[in-house]
Amino acid sequence: QVQLAEFGGGLVQAGGSLRLSxxxxxxxxxxxxxxxxxxxxxxxxEFVAGHSWDGHFTWYRDSVKGRFNISRDNVKNxxxxxxxxxxxxxxxxxxxxxxxxxxLSSIERLYDYWGQGTQVTVSS
Numbered sequence: 461q462v463q464l465a466e467f468g469g470g471l472v473q474a475g476g477s478l479r480l481s482x483x484x485x486x487x488x489x490x491x492x493x494x495x496x497x498x499x500x501x502x503x504x505x506e507f508v509a510g511h512s513w514d515g516h517f518t519w520y521r522d523s524v525k526g527r528f529n530i531s532r533d534n535v536k537n538x539x540x541x542x543x544x545x546x547x548x549x550x551x552x553x554x555x556x557x558x559x560x561x562x563x564l565s566s567i568e569r570l571y572d573y574w575g576q577g578t579q580v581t582v583s584s
Contacts, residue, residue, distance in 0.1 A: 462486035462573050464556045469578030472546055476582070480541040482556030482575055490534040493564040495571060496541045498552035498580075505555070507566035509541060519564060523549075546582045553577040 468480040480496070495510040509530040510519040518530055527546075532539040539556060557571035565571075 464558060464573055464575035466554065466556050466575045466578040469554060469580045471581045471583065474546060474548055474582055474584050476546050477542070477544045478546065478580060480543065480554055480556075480578060480580075482539045482541075484537040484539075484558060484573075488534075489537055489539075489558050491562055493559045493562060494530075494532055494539040495557045495559075495564075495566075496530060496539075497555045497557060497568060497571075498550075499555070499577075500549075500552040503552075505568060507568070508554070510564045510566060511539060512564045513562045517564060519566060521566075543580070546580075548582045548584045550580060551582050552580060554580050 463485045466482050491513050496508040497505050498508050499505040511530045511532050527544050529542040555577045556575040558573040560572045
């Protein structure tokens with residue numbers, strides 16, 4: 461059974477940092493694109509960052525560029541999201557997602573596997 465499990469969420473003050481981890485099990489994801497999405501209360505889930513299967517390409521939503529960094533360790537079947545200079549508007553449940561194929565996308569419906577989410581709360 462394929463599972464994605466996120467870790468590292470929590471409460472942090474504005475300007476602080478958090479590092480999210482997503483551990484995949486049940487299959488190898490070395491040939492999959494990996495992404496992070498988030499959903500704030502009352503809002504739709506949105507793409508945050510993505511990492512291509514081969515490590516050559518990363519993609520960020522404009523509001524997190526320069527503050528967030530996505531990386532992956534295929535040996536550990538893990539993807540990370542380093543979040544710096546956090547703002548209250550970054551408060552959301554953060555989800556890890558993976559595709560079956562290699563194509564990297566910001567479109568939610570193109571991701572096949574999802575974690576259960578981890579809460580990130582940034583206080584002002």
